[in-house]
Amino acid sequence: MQTAPAERSMTWLARGGLRPTRQRLALAELLIGDGMDRHVTAEGLYDAAAAAGESVSLATVYNTLRAFCEAGLLNEIVVDGSRGYFDTRMDDHPHFYWEDDHRLTDAPAADLVITALPEAPVGTTVSRVDVVIRLKRT
Amino acid sequence: MQTAPAERSMTWLARGGLRPTRQRLALAELLIGDGMDRHVTAEGLYDAAAAAGESVSLATVYNTLRAFCEAGLLNEIVVDGSRGYFDTRMDDHPHFYWEDDHRLTDAPAADLVITALPEAPVGTTVSRVDVVIRLKRT
DNA sequence: GTATATGCAAACCGTTTGCATGGCT
DNA sequence: AGCCATGCAAACGGTTTGCATATAC
Numbered sequence: 001m002q003t004a005p006a007e008r009s010m011t012w013l014a015r016g017g018l019r020p021t022r023q024r025l026a027l028a029e030l031l032i033g034d035g036m037d038r039h040v041t042a043e044g045l046y047d048a049a050a051a052a053g054e055s056v057s058l059a060t061v062y063n064t065l066r067a068f069c070e071a072g073l074l075n076e077i078v079v080d081g082s083r084g085y086f087d088t089r090m091d092d093h094p095h096f097y098w099e100d101d102h103r104l105t106d107a108p109a110a111d112l113v114i115t116a117l118p119e120a121p122v123g124t125t126v127s128r129v130d131v132v133i134r135l136k137r138t
Numbered sequence: 139m140q141t142a143p144a145e146r147s148m149t150w151l152a153r154g155g156l157r158p159t160r161q162r163l164a165l166a167e168l169l170i171g172d173g174m175d176r177h178v179t180a181e182g183l184y185d186a187a188a189a190a191g192e193s194v195s196l197a198t199v200y201n202t203l204r205a206f207c208e209a210g211l212l213n214e215i216v217v218d219g220s221r222g223y224f225d226t227r228m229d230d231h232p233h234f235y236w237e238d239d240h241r242l243t244d245a246p247a248a249d250l251v252i253t254a255l256p257e258a259p260v261g262t263t264v265s266r267v268d269v270v271i272r273l274k275r276t
Numbered sequence: 277g278t279a280t281a282t283g284c285a286a287a288c289c290g291t292t293t294g295c296a297t298g299g300c301t
Numbered sequence: 302a303g304c305c306a307t308g309c310a311a312a313c314g315g316t317t318t319g320c321a322t323a324t325a326c
Contacts, residue, residue: 021306021307024306037287043289058309059310060307061305062292063307066292066304078217080216081214081315082316084219096259097264099265112254112256113253113254113294114250115253118246118250120271120273123275123276124274126271126272127267127273128272129270130269130270130272131267131269132267133256134264134265134266134267135264136262136263137261157280159325159326160284161282180316197282197316198281200316201282202281204316207282219291279324279326281322281325284322287316287317288312288316289316291314293310293312293313293314294309294310294311294318297308298305299304299306299307301302301303301304
């Protein structure tokens with residue numbers, strides 16, 4: 001089976017003003033290739049790339065994820081302290097964090113209704129509101 | 139000025155079933171001695187102990203903070219990835235995270251009203267809902 | 277006396293960085 | 302050609318751990 005053109009990934013990189021290198025395209029394809037939202041760790045993406053037969057060094061995965069974040073293509077979500085999670089979905093939405101298996105998933109945004117939010121102290125503005133619903137197995 | 143008996147700290151440790159050693163009492167006193175809510179990092183508490191003339195090793199600060207958490211006396215809040223924050227306030231309440239100076243403070247709980255929350259997937263229960271309002275300087 | 281806490285230094289682990297090589301425009 | 306990305310290995314920083322000593326009960 002021939003590798004797909006991955007136009008979606010090309011466009012995505014271009015939107016962030018990033019050069020479409022082989023490694024970036026491979027990682028982008030793993031992240032947004034099927035249009036689904038994804039939550040990955042650096043290590044997890046590295047493994048996925050290896051499993052897909054793509055050779056990308058771990059340092060490049062880190063550098064690339066950081067570049068994607070700075071380009072506004074990804075969001076980093078902090079829930080675990082020991083790992084960083086990267087979310088392909090860019091709007092402000094709640095997350096489930098599965099404490100037992102250290103997994104992060106989207107929570108249905110429509111089911112979260114915040115009718116009042118503390119206002120930002122003087123001299124500051126809200127850059128983001130993180131809502132993390134921590135789950136444990138029953 | 140003579141050191142106070144620190145009854146509050148004694149009681150606090152007892153409530154967690156923890157032996158009142160010199161180091162634990164010193165750290166407890168720094169955390170809850172004046173009854174105010176506090177958000178500390180391990181390093182910050184270590185410095186505070188040193189500044190107060192109390193000799194506590196950094197490893198013990200880490201071990202003690204972890205013991206306090208496991209005893210249900212503290213909560214760990216994850217906002218930064220590179221550091222862990224410990225909160226003396228135990229109820230579910232929102233936080234301000236000051237991105238520019240890496241500081242965590244309480245947000246007025248009364249000003250946060252959540253009228254709908256995604257329900258926990260089957261097989262899980264909600265252990266905590268973290269709401270972090272990230273602030274940046276204007 | 278026994279179990280547990282402390283201190284030190286070394287190990288740990290995810291992440292970042294310096295530098296030489298290779299690739300995109 | 303010039304700038305930027307990549308890869309490797311070494312550095313980094315916060316946290317944890319092993320082990321000998323000291324302390325609470």
